[in-house]
Amino acid sequence: xxxxxxxxxxxxxxxxxxxxxxxxxxxxxxxxxxxxxxxxxxxxxxxxxxxxxxxxxxxxxxxxxxxxxxxxxxxxxxxxxxxxxxxxxxx
Numbered sequence: 001x002x003x004x005x006x007x008x009x010x011x012x013x014x015x016x017x018x019x020x021x022x023x024x025x026x027x028x029x030x031x032x033x034x035x036x037x038x039x040x041x042x043x044x045x046x047x048x049x050x051x052x053x054x055x056x057x058x059x060x061x062x063x064x065x066x067x068x069x070x071x072x073x074x075x076x077x078x079x080x081x082x083x084x085x086x087x088x089x090x091x
Contacts, residue, residue, distance in 0.1 A: 008068045009089060010050035016086060018077055019045045046072045046085050 020042050048070040054063045070089055074081055 008070075010048055010068055010070060013051050013053070014086070015049045015051060016082065017047050018074075019047050019071075021045050044074050044077060046074050046082065048086070048089060 023041050023043050049066050050068045051064045051066050054065050055061075056063075072085055072089075074085065
C-alpha cells in the first residue's frame, strides 16, 4: 500500500492540516506518561487532501470532492517543516 501511495501526488487545490494521533502504548507505561497535547503517547501527522470543484450547471450548485489524501508523520509543527512536506509531495 505504501508503494501505491507514493504514485499519487496531490494536484490543483490542496488543503493542509495537522492531526494528533494516539500511539499504541502499553498500560504499564501509560501511567508514567504525561497527558494532553505534548504527551509522549501522541504523534503529530500532517494531512493533505486534494479537493476538486464539481459544478452542476443545471441546478447551479458548486460542490467539492476529495480524491486523494496524503499523511506523513512529522516531528514538529514548525512552518519550515510544513513547507518542506508540501513542496515535496505536490507536483
